[in-house]
Amino acid sequence: MNTSRVAIVTGGSRGIGRAISLALARQGCSLVVNYQSNEQAARQVVQAIATLGQRAMAVQGDVREPQQASALVEAALAEFGRVDILVNNAGVTRDGLSMRMSDADWQTVLDTNLSGAFYCIRAVQRPMLRQRSGRIIQISSISGVRGNAGQANYAAAKAGLIGMTKALARELASRSITVNAIAPGFIDTEMTGALGADQVQRVTEQIPLGRLGRPEDVAAAVAFLASPEAGYITGQVLGIDGGLGI
Numbered sequence: 001m002n003t004s005r006v007a008i009v010t011g012g013s014r015g016i017g018r019a020i021s022l023a024l025a026r027q028g029c030s031l032v033v034n035y036q037s038n039e040q041a042a043r044q045v046v047q048a049i050a051t052l053g054q055r056a057m058a059v060q061g062d063v064r065e066p067q068q069a070s071a072l073v074e075a076a077l078a079e080f081g082r083v084d085i086l087v088n089n090a091g092v093t094r095d096g097l098s099m100r101m102s103d104a105d106w107q108t109v110l111d112t113n114l115s116g117a118f119y120c121i122r123a124v125q126r127p128m129l130r131q132r133s134g135r136i137i138q139i140s141s142i143s144g145v146r147g148n149a150g151q152a153n154y155a156a157a158k159a160g161l162i163g164m165t166k167a168l169a170r171e172l173a174s175r176s177i178t179v180n181a182i183a184p185g186f187i188d189t190e191m192t193g194a195l196g197a198d199q200v201q202r203v204t205e206q207i208p209l210g211r212l213g214r215p216e217d218v219a220a221a222v223a224f225l226a227s228p229e230a231g232y233i234t235g236q237v238l239g240i241d242g243g244l245g246i
C-alpha cells in the first residue's frame with residue numbers, strides 16, 4: 001500500500017512548478033505533475049522524480065477547463081488513492097498597457113491564474129475533507145500584492161488568488177486543511193526570460209538581496225508550507241522576493 005503523501009502540482013513541468021515537484025519528491029511525496037502542452041518537459045520531471053526514488057505521473061490537463069481540473073484530481077486518486085497537497089502553480093502572463101489590452105489577453109490570464117486555481121481546489125476538496133487534512137498552496141505574485149504597470153490582468157488574477165486563499169483558509173480550517181499563498185518576486189524562469197538584459201539589471205538593482213530568485217527559492221517555501229510542521233499556518237501570504245516587497 002502507498003503510504004507517502006500525494007501532491008498535485010499544476011504546471012509542474014517547467015520553471016517554478018518543476019522545482020516544486022522535485023522539492024516535494026525529496027520530502028518523500030508521490031507526485032502528479034500536471035502540464036498543458038509540453039509533454040516532454042513533464043516526462044523529464046517524472047523521470048527525475050523516479051531517480052529520487054519516488055513515484056510520479058504526468059497528467060495533461062488545461063486548468064481553465066473545470067472538467068479537466070476534476071480529471072486531474074481523479075487521476076491522482078486512481079493512481080495513488082489520496083491527495084494530500086495541491087499546489088496551484090499553473091500561470092501565464094499576457095502583459096500590455098490596459099488601454100490596448102485585448103479581451104482575450106484579459107480573459108486568458110484570469111482563466112488560467114485565478115479560475116484554474118478555483119476549479120482545482122473545488123475538485124480536491126472532497127478527498128481532503130474526507131481525510132480531514134490537506135495542504136493547499138497558491139502561487140500568487142508580488143504583482144498581486146503591489147500591482148505592476150502593464151499587468152492589470154495578471155495583478156488582478158494574483159490579487160484574486162490572495163482573497164481566495166483567505167476565504168478558503170477560513171472555510172476549510174475546521175477540517176485541518178490549510179490554505180496559504182506565496183508571492184514570488186522576479187524568479188529566473190522562461191516566464192521572465194523575455195526580459196532584456198537592461199530590464200533585468202534595472203530590476204536587480206531594486207532587489208535588496210541583489211539577484212533574481214531561483215525556482216528552488218520558491219520551492220523550498222512550498223515544501224515547508226506543505227510539511228506537517230506547517231500545520232498551524234493558514235491564510236498567509238509569504239513573499240519570496242529577495243526583499244523587493246519590503
Ligand code: NAP
Nearest residue numbers: 011014015016035036037038062063090091141187189191
Ligand atoms: P513558466 O516557466 O512559464 O511555466 C508555466 C507552467 O504552467 C508550465 O508548466 C505550463 O505548462 C503551465 N501552464 C500554463 N498554462 C496552463 C494551463 N492552462 N493548464 C495547465 N498548466 C498550464 O512559469 P513560471 O515562471 O515557472 O511560473 C510559475 C508560477 O509562478 C505562475 O503561476 C507564475 O504566475 C508564478 N510567478 C512567477 C514569477 C516569475 O518571476 N517567474 C513571479 C511571480 C509568480 P506547459 O509546459 O505544458 O506549457
